[in-house]
Amino acid sequence: MYLFIVIPLAIVYALGVGFVTRRLLGAPVGWPRTFVVGLVVFATSVPFTQYTAGKAGLLDGAGGLDVHPVVALAFILLAFGWTFAFGVAFLVGIEAIWPTASVPNPIYAFQEAVHRRRRTQRYLQILAIASRHGVGHAIHGHPHRRTAADATAGASVATTPSSTPSPSGATRSPDAIVSFLNDAGVTFVKLGQVMSTRRDLLPPRFIEALSSLQTSATTLPWSDIERVVERELGRPLGEVFAWVDHEPLAAASVAQVHRATLLDGTDVVLKVQRPDAERQVRADVDIILRIADRIEAKTSWGAEFGAVSLANGFAKTLEEELDYRIEFGNTEMIRSAVEHTASHVLSVPRVFAEASSRRVLTQERVDGIPLGKAQEHLASMPMVDRQALAEALLDAVLQQVIVEGVFHADLHPGNLILREDGTLGMIDFGAIGVLERSMREALATLLLAAASEDDVATTDALLLVVTVPDGTDTQAMQREIGKVLTLMRHRRKGDGSIFSVLLDVIRAYHLGLPASLSSAFRTIVTLDGCLTLLDPDFDLVDHALKRVPHFMRHLLSPERLFASAQAQAATSLATLRKLPRRIESVSSRIENGTFSVRVRSFATGDDRWWVSTLVSETVGVLIAITAVVVGIVLVVTDSGPYIVPDVRLFAFLGSTIGLVGFILILRSLRRVFLTKPR
Numbered sequence: 080m081y082l083f084i085v086i087p088l089a090i091v092y093a094l095g096v097g098f099v100t101r102r103l104l105g106a107p108v109g110w111p112r113t114f115v116v117g118l119v120v121f122a123t124s125v126p127f128t129q130y131t132a133g134k135a136g137l138l139d140g141a142g143g144l145d146v147h148p149v150v151a152l153a154f155i156l157l158a159f160g161w162t163f164a165f166g167v168a169f170l171v172g173i174e175a176i177w178p179t180a181s182v183p184n185p186i187y188a189f190q191e192a193v194h195r196r197r198r199t200q201r202y203l204q205i206l207a208i209a210s211r212h213g214v215g216h217a218i219h220g221h222p223h224r225r226t227a228a229d230a231t232a233g234a235s236v237a238t239t240p241s242s243t244p245s246p247s248g249a250t251r252s253p254d255a256i257v258s259f260l261n262d263a264g265v266t267f268v269k270l271g272q273v274m275s276t277r278r279d280l281l282p283p284r285f286i287e288a289l290s291s292l293q294t295s296a297t298t299l300p301w302s303d304i305e306r307v308v309e310r311e312l313g314r315p316l317g318e319v320f321a322w323v324d325h326e327p328l329a330a331a332s333v334a335q336v337h338r339a340t341l342l343d344g345t346d347v348v349l350k351v352q353r354p355d356a357e358r359q360v361r362a363d364v365d366i367i368l369r370i371a372d373r374i375e376a377k378t379s380w381g382a383e384f385g386a387v388s389l390a391n392g393f394a395k396t397l398e399e400e401l402d403y404r405i406e407f408g409n410t411e412m413i414r415s416a417v418e419h420t421a422s423h424v425l426s427v428p429r430v431f432a433e434a435s436s437r438r439v440l441t442q443e444r445v446d447g448i449p450l451g452k453a454q455e456h457l458a459s460m461p462m463v464d465r466q467a468l469a470e471a472l473l474d475a476v477l478q479q480v481i482v483e484g485v486f487h488a489d490l491h492p493g494n495l496i497l498r499e500d501g502t503l504g505m506i507d508f509g510a511i512g513v514l515e516r517s518m519r520e521a522l523a524t525l526l527l528a529a530a531s532e533d534d535v536a537t538t539d540a541l542l543l544v545v546t547v548p549d550g551t552d553t554q555a556m557q558r559e560i561g562k563v564l565t566l567m568r569h570r571r572k573g574d575g576s577i578f579s580v581l582l583d584v585i586r587a588y589h590l591g592l593p594a595s596l597s598s599a600f601r602t603i604v605t606l607d608g609c610l611t612l613l614d615p616d617f618d619l620v621d622h623a624l625k626r627v628p629h630f631m632r633h634l635l636s637p638e639r640l641f642a643s644a645q646a647q648a649a650t651s652l653a654t655l656r657k658l659p660r661r662i663e664s665v666s667s668r669i670e671n672g673t674f675s676v677r678v679r680s681f682a683t684g685d686d687r688w689w690v691s692t693l694v695s696e697t698v699g700v701l702i703a704i705t706a707v708v709v710g711i712v713l714v715v716t717d718s719g720p721y722i723v724p725d726v727r728l729f730a731f732l733g734s735t736i737g738l739v740g741f742i743l744i745l746r747s748l749r750r751v752f753l754t755k756p757r
Contacts (some may be wrong), residue, residue, distance in 0.1 A: 116170045132151070168682075225549075266363035273393055336350050416485040417479070418483075470622060487512075490605055544593065547635075578623075710737025
């Protein structure tokens with residue numbers, strides 16, 4: 080019978096300790112430790128209460144009560160209260176030293192453990208591959224001993240006036256990085272391919288090495304692809320397609336492409352994401368983000384490059400590539416931009432919404448040969464036609480970049496299809512660039528200044544669109560740009576590009592280039608390879624700079640200038656209409672002597688919350704300290720009438736007030752030790 084009373088009472092007591100502690104901390108406390116501490120405190124409170132009752136003279140010689148039951152109950156509650164308070168203090172101390180979180184869902188905990196195990200295995204595999212190729216020290220941040228070969232290699236790339244930090248100080252050669260990325264798998268290969276387009280960050284020898292990266296993938300059986308298509312479209316294949324070729328037209332690491340025909344007879348290609356592609360890519364991206372964080376923290380070149388920022392940008396790009404709805408929208412935007420161009424040399428395939436989803440994309444089939452594999456067909460074309468095609472392609476791309484502001488951001492020879500009628504079809508719109516009007520005007524101004532060989536204007540135009548680090552020698556940069564412009568006039572045709580050389584200058588002086596403008600430069604630099612395939616003697620610089628004034632006139636056409644002037648005038652007029660009323664209001668207040676200036680030092684909600692919290696906490700601490708001091712004074716004074724044989728009234732009141740102050744101090748301390756900053 081005794082146990083039936085004590086056990087429920089102990090459980091209630093333990094729950095009470097946990098509840099009070101959670102209220103004091105304002106956060107969950109681990110229930111296992113709460114029960115243990117609560118039961119220990121309950122077990123301690125019983126003998127402590129008996130000891131207190133004996134010392135206070137509450138019991139007679141036979142162990143019975145020698146005072147009124149109400150008085151005895153008050154003493155018992157006070158003894159239990161102090162034991163309870165010490166238990167809460169002990170639990171608060173444990174939480175301050177060793178905080179706990181809420182107990183996780185067992186299923187989620189198991190899934191997280193499995194995921195962590197796989198990630199650890201993959202991470203160790205990546206580190207092993209990196210060490211095998213001699214780049215493990217780059218990840219760990221331990222520089223290797225510099226050799227004569229390294230010094231020679233470093234000297235060979237010192238073609239600009241400012242030394243640029245590069246992975247060459249942490250790895251023996253770009254080839255080592257390429258070998259590591261190839262062995263590490265598809266996600267790392269894609270990372271290398273993305274970095275191969277960042278001439279503003281990496282030296283030419285790294286760009287050249289990374290450009291050699293190619294993804295390869297085995298084909299999946301049609302049954303696996305069919306299940307993905309039907310699940311994504313939500314209906315049987317026969318309700319959408321009249322025919323699908325079970326043999327893949329192409330296979331990449333993330334997707335597989337099949338020829339198909341819609342029910343209306345339209346020839347299409349079906350791009351289907353591999354079933355495990357998203358899981359694999361996300362796991363590797365998680366590792367890349369962790370490696371980038373380590374590299375930026377441990378290496379000087381990683382901090383200079385902004386490795387974490389680059390990795391986050393790469394992760395965002397891959398996330399967009401995994402969602403074919405984004406590519407669907409990109410295709411429609413490029414189609415709109417191409418339709419506005421005067422030349423009809425480029426075409427964009429139609430996309431079909433009813434046969435597309437997040438992991439499936441259906442678009443019109445573009446018959447022809449990829450430009451990179453069309454050497455034989457090009458050889459049979461008259462050179463005059465090839466030259467005209469190259470000029471028309473350059474015109475179309477420049478109009479997209481400078482006038483329309485929407486352009487294909489990955490226009491390499493594999494994404495241009497040479498058709499039988501001599502036109503070019505664009506494919507693969509996973510990455511597009513967008514340039515706002517102000518940036519397009521700045522780019523056109525920069526190219527116009529370069530075309531006139533005006534190094535001062537070119538430097539000024541460049542400084543308008545880049546972020547300049549403190550301490551940059553702009554005079555030296557202007558001289559370097561002047562040399563570049565002069566040399567570009569006397570170089571051999573097809574030897575170098577003003578765009579790539581400007582990117583080298585940007586890299587050398589550590590200038591921050593906006594991502595949108597970097598994408599535009601990258602597109603034009605990549606386009607140079609396509610133009611050279613069409614016409615080996617094609618001079619991108621000469622043709623581009625000559626055409627910039629033409630596109631500048633389109634960008635600054637009278638209609639656009641008039642519309643901008645109207646907008647500016649309307650904005651100014653709206654502001655001017657309010658000005659007299661504001662002036663009258665201010666002048667009348669000055670005349671009446673009611674004009675005042677109010678400074679709101681704590682205008683935001685966070686500021687007011689901070690002040691309010693500070694005041695309330697300060698008042699709470701003062702009250703708590705006062706209560707403890709008053710309690711101690713009353714206990715030490717030990718005066719007043721006896722309420723029990725051995726205890727006076729003031730001593731009892733002092734113990735009670737001290738208990739309240741002790742609990743208030745615990746509540747204040749949790750702000751110091753446990754509450755996170757807002």
